[in-house]
Amino acid sequence: MDDILELSHVNKSFKGFALDDVSFSLKKGYIMGFIGPNGAGKSTTIRCIMDLVHIDSGDVRLFGESFKNNIKALKQRIGFVYDQDVFFEELTVEKNKRVIAPFYERWDDDIFYRYIKEFDVPLDKKVKALSKGTKMKFALAVALSHHAELIIMDEPTSGLDPVFRKELLDVLLDVIQDENKAIFFSTHITTDLEKVADYITFILDGKILFSKEMEDLSEAYLLVKGPRSAESEIKAAHPISIKETSLGFEALMEGKEARELADQSNLHLERPNLDEIMYYLVKSNGINR
Amino acid sequence: MNSADQPIYQQIRNQIAEQILNGGIEEGGQLPSIRALAKELGISVITTKRAYEDLENDGLIDSVPGKGFFVSLHDKNALRKKQLAELQTQLKQLIGESKKYGMTLNQMVLLIKKWYMED
CATH class of the missing domain: 1.10.10.10 (Winged helix-like DNA-binding domain superfamily/Winged helix DNA-binding domain)
Known part of the structure; x- marks a missing residue:
């Protein structure tokens, strides 16, 4: 069983929003980035995985086992970082740790204090006095201190400065030096992901648009730029989405279709970054899967 | 592309x-x-x-x-040959490009000689 996390046909509806047939899986030893615009369902999906929200139908499998009736034991093996405050604001970092640690059978003080030192988190300060970034570092230290095999993080990089974001990515790559572990995290800062993520899962309006290897993604789409005069040709070639600029136009196309246009010297093909892929896919909302 | x-x-x-x-x-x-x-x-x-x-x-x-x-402990010569073939292809492309811009054979040879000796 190589899948450490597997969602199959997960449905959950709320007033005015629904997760619609969400399926994807993550293998051991890899990092998956979960992206999508605000309100697309990233946090809701994560809350479903952690069973903080009960799903209407479908199944979530963790470490090869269904989470139904099992979630308590399975959570011992997960390091979870929320996007919101979960600590006791009035207590110091040290006291918060004393409250949290007993919940984990495999809590490891040595690792915890090592990360606290590495991340520069003050142990004697009350949590409410910490900056958003420092709280996130504390949460991360907690998530990494009980020998979790799967790290799940909801927007861990928001509120962090670029220097620590870089350090965080180092820590993540450190975690998966053990090929039995895996990391799943949501974010809207795609530049962080571009380098370290093995897989990208993109959610839009409660539906999964794709879940692919990052490497394949950069072949699946191409950005085509050209002068106004070539616009009709491009439009005929079924672009996913097209945008007019003062110099001409820019269009996101399926890689295969774009390559057929490659011989035309007035067109310029580029590898899009994740931001551009996300932007154009969101723009062309009604896209087929 | x-x-x-x-x-x-x-x-x-x-x-x-x-x-x-x-x-x-x-x-x-x-x-x-x-x-x-x-x-x-x-x-x-x-x-x-x-x-x-x-x-x-x-x-x-x-x-x-x-x-x-x-x-690999493989035949390094074979690998070198492969690399040389790759270089030749690049050189051919370069010659093609140079022709497009009207560079003569003499001009090219002169430049190559000059830069080759510089090392």
Whole structure:
């Protein structure tokens, strides 16, 4: 069983929003980035995985086992970082740790204090006095201190400065030096992901648009730029989405279709970054899967 | 395709290939593990894996199950030949480009001589 996390046909509806047939899986030893615009369902999906929200139908499998009736034991093996405050604001970092640690059978003080030192988190300060970034570092230290095999993080990089974001990515790559572990995290800062993520899962309006290897993604789409005069040709070639600029136009196309246009010297093909892929896919909302 | 940056896995593949061919990494020498190299370079495991797979397909490295990756002990001449063939192709392209802009054979030869001697 190589899948450490597997969602199959997960449905959950709320007033005015629904997760619609969400399926994807993550293998051991890899990092998956979960992206999508605000309100697309990233946090809701994560809350479903952690069973903080009960799903209407479908199944979530963790470490090869269904989470139904099992979630308590399975959570011992997960390091979870929320996007919101979960600590006791009035207590110091040290006291918060004393409250949290007993919940984990495999809590490891040595690792915890090592990360606290590495991340520069003050142990004697009350949590409410910490900056958003420092709280996130504390949460991360907690998530990494009980020998979790799967790290799940909801927007861990928001509120962090670029220097620590870089350090965080180092820590993540450190975690998966053990090929039995895996990391799943949501974010809207795609530049962080571009380098370290093995897989990208993109959610839009409660539906999964794709879940692919990052490497394949950069072949699946191409950005085509050209002068106004070539616009009709491009439009005929079924672009996913097209945008007019003062110099001409820019269009996101399926890689295969774009390559057929490659011989035309007035067109310029580029590898899009994740931001551009996300932007154009969101723009062309009604896209087929 | 007229302009697309080389994918990262190719950049890494080329860097390692270059080092192997010019002797920077010794024959039979062990390469870092996929995960260790990924961490060192701050890139994904899959990207690193692809670079290694490419190198293996080109016969530059061997994977020994359970042990890791090693620089092939293969015939280096064959690899050199391959690399030379690649250079020739590039040279042909360059000549084609130069013709487009009306450069004569003499002009090209003069420039090549000049830069070749500079080293």
